[in-house]
Amino acid sequence: MAKESSFDVVSVVNMQEVDNAYQQASRELSQRYDLKGTGAKLELSKSDGTFTILAPSEFVAGQVRDILGSKLVRRGVDLSALRWDNPQAASGMSVRQTGSLVQGIDAALAKRISKDIRDSKIKAKPTIEGDKLRVSSTSKDALQAVISLLKGNDYGQPLQFVNYR
Structure with missing residues (x-):
């Protein structure tokens, strides 16, 4: 795997x-x-x-x-x-x-972001962890696609993408 x-x-x-x-x-x-x-x-x-x-x-x-x-x-x-x-x-x-x-991502916004990722049909798995959202995938290209998807949408607050592994 x-x-x-x-x-x-x-x-x-x-x-x-x-x-x-x-x-x-x-x-x-x-x-x-x-x-x-x-x-x-x-x-x-x-x-x-x-x-x-x-x-x-x-x-x-x-x-x-x-x-x-x-x-x-x-x-x-x-x-x-x-x-x-x-x-x-x-x-x-x-x-x-x-x-x-505004500090952190509240639960409603995290659910909305998670739904957008799932609806995009990109093979990535979003997980809500407190006031942040972890997105994981076996393909780094899929993660790059998720980042560009989220940058293209307006969620009413700034989003940063950290701990890219």
Whole structure:
């Protein structure tokens, strides 16, 4: 019997790069002329992986979101890993908006990816293991086909392919 090869499909975000982007965005908020006196604040909770924007209006919150997004892209963090909630009214006529980083593949998405692999008729076997998905096959060409299939589909969050053996 031929040796079986495999790889893992994961969705992780480099928190060091996120922190660097947060620091750059905070610095730009304090220095940018049109946002200097507005009282807009950006906060990052590293343990939860959440951003909080406090701004005087939704327009300013959108500008802060755009600044953060540009810094994240420049640092190599995919914006599809960031989910923003709807803006909420906060005290003093201000707006609060939270955004969370998506880490790991949840069960529903893992089932959907697994179903897509099975429906493609590629001879590969997907297995759900916690917050990742392991795909194994006897043919490395089949694994390459699975990777290109998954790259071609949009699952709403970035996927990485690791531990290719």
